[in-house]
Amino acid sequence: MTTRTSRTGGEKQQVASGVASLASRDSVSPSQADSIPQWAQDMMSEIKKANVAVTKYREETKTEVAKCKEEIEKGRKKMTTELEKWTKSLEESTRAQSELLRGEVKLVADKIRSLADRMDKRKNEVDETLNDQSDTITDMGTRLKEMEKEILKLRGRSEDLEARSRRNNIRVVGSVGQVTSKK
Structure with missing residues (x-):
C-alpha cells in the first residue's frame, strides 16, 4: 500500500494496490471510474501509455533482433562462401606448388642418378686402369728381377x-770359332 497526499489539502489517502490492477485492465466501467480519484486515473493513463510504449519497444526489438539474425546469417553464409573459396584456392595453390616441387625433386634426383652413374662408370674405369697398371708393375717387377739376375751374371x-786380363789370361767370350786343343 502507498500513502499519498491529496490535492485538496493535507489529507492523506491510502491507495490500495487495486489501482495497479485497474491500470492493467483495458476498460473500466463508468461507475468504477467515478469512484477513482483523478490522479489515479491519470496514473492509469500514464501506465497504459507506458504499456503501449513497452509493447511497441518489444516489437521493435523483436524486429531488430530478427534483422540482426538475418544479417548474421547472411554474414555467416558470405564468410562460409569466402572461406570455401579461399580454402579451394589455397588447396589448388598448394597442389600446384606440390607438383612444382615434385618436378624439381625429380629433376634433382635424375641429375643425382646421372652423376652417380657417371661416377660409378669413372670408378670402374679407374679400377680397370689400376688393375692394368698393377699387372704392368707386376710384369715390370718380374722383368726387373730377371734383369738384376742378368746384371749379376x-x-x-x-x-x-x-781378373784374367790382369793375369794375361785373356778369354774371348762370344766369338764363334773352334776350340783348338793343344796337341
Whole structure:
C-alpha cells in the first residue's frame, strides 16, 4: 500500500494496490471510474501509455533482433562462401606448388642418378686402369728381377774377364770359332 497526499489539502489517502490492477485492465466501467480519484486515473493513463510504449519497444526489438539474425546469417553464409573459396584456392595453390616441387625433386634426383652413374662408370674405369697398371708393375717387377739376375751374371763375367786380363789370361767370350786343343 502507498500513502499519498491529496490535492485538496493535507489529507492523506491510502491507495490500495487495486489501482495497479485497474491500470492493467483495458476498460473500466463508468461507475468504477467515478469512484477513482483523478490522479489515479491519470496514473492509469500514464501506465497504459507506458504499456503501449513497452509493447511497441518489444516489437521493435523483436524486429531488430530478427534483422540482426538475418544479417548474421547472411554474414555467416558470405564468410562460409569466402572461406570455401579461399580454402579451394589455397588447396589448388598448394597442389600446384606440390607438383612444382615434385618436378624439381625429380629433376634433382635424375641429375643425382646421372652423376652417380657417371661416377660409378669413372670408378670402374679407374679400377680397370689400376688393375692394368698393377699387372704392368707386376710384369715390370718380374722383368726387373730377371734383369738384376742378368746384371749379376754379367757383373760376375766382367769381374772374371778383368781378373784374367790382369793375369794375361785373356778369354774371348762370344766369338764363334773352334776350340783348338793343344796337341
